[in-house]
Amino acid sequence: MKVSIERATLLGAVSQAQSVVERRNTIPILANVLIEAAENTVQFRATDLDIEVVDQTAAMVERAGATTVSAVTLHEIVRKLPDGALVTLTEEPGSGRLTVEAGRSNFQLATLPKEDFPVMASSEYAANFSAKSDVLRRLFDKSKFAISTEETRYYLNGVYMHVATTEDGPKLRCVATDGHRLARIDAALPSGADTMPGVIVPRKTVGELRKLLDGDDKPIAVSVSETKVRFATEEITLTSKVIDGTFPDYSRVIPTGNTRELEVEASEFAKAVDRVATVSSERSRAVKMTLDDDRLILSVNAPDSGAAHEEINVRYGDDRLEIGFNAKYLLEIANQVDRENAVFLFNSSGDPTLMREGNDTSAIYVVMPMRV
Known part of the structure; x- marks a missing residue:
């Protein structure tokens, strides 16, 4: 594999990946990011087995291939490189090393086989719809402060996203509560969302999702099943398991x-x-x-x-x-x-x-x- 990519573009992709990986884990491959180069694009994939993020970006691909390398180490290297640098990632077959070059800087990083990297199984989604990023940003930003941090009440450790019936018709609603305070936020129901099952989006996923929703009012493709939720732009796809539990009847409080x-x-x-x-x-x-x-x-x-x-x-x-x-x-x-x-x-x-x-x-x- 041999790829050349602009430093700012690479930093954006790797920073999204490294924030998903767990700093402490007993499975070495989960500390790595999977880099896959083909044609004129490179994919960076990271997972903690509950969340998976895939960032696809344009690059000059001289030689297609795939490898895995420490996400945190790669992120630190790229972060410290000078602005505007052109970064070249090279792995010779069988070397077990990824070479990172930019100007006079040269780094050799240990790799693990791409075959060992766990890819989250695709799911059949019950609902697929599109929502503007500013709508989703409002729903999650205004509710997330009330997420419970009490691990014993795990079903409160996220934001409950569901379709709610109101006097003004069905709405897309996000609710969070910790028993002391509660936030309930409504938005117009997007086309195609009416078949969506209610899901509890975990706290960590809400944090990662916030990075996708920054910036302009681009459309976000949302897919929901009983066990997974997926948010995708043209460049980034965030897939997450949902919390397996029943959210309490919040309307009573x-x-x-x-x-x-x-x-x-x-x-x-x-x-x-x-x-x-x-x-x-x-x-x-x-x-x-x-x-x-x-x-x-x-x-x-x-x-x-x-x-x-x-x-x-x-x-x-x-x-x-x-x-x-x-x-x-x-x-x-x-x-x-x-x-x-x-x-x-x-x-x-x-x-x-x-x-x-x-x-x-x-x-x-x-x-x-x-x-x-």
């Missing part, structure tokens, strides 16, 4: 009778919460919200470190209310608001609180209160 309405400027609210939480103990980080006649007082009382309070002008016309929240949860939810105002709907100091962006109900958030 979304309050419908909350009538006390607070409207607040979102960025001002987030900054004020951040300021007063500075003095709270890291363990609880509890912030008390006191609401009364278009006034919101945010306060923290931490006996071991101090106290703080800040007043904000808001729109609130209901009975006086005192309610406490984990500052981190409040901040994460407030930071999801793209519009100017956030609307909080309360029932009592012990009931879940609902938050939305202005009058937009396509993205709603639920947060459980704390005792303060």
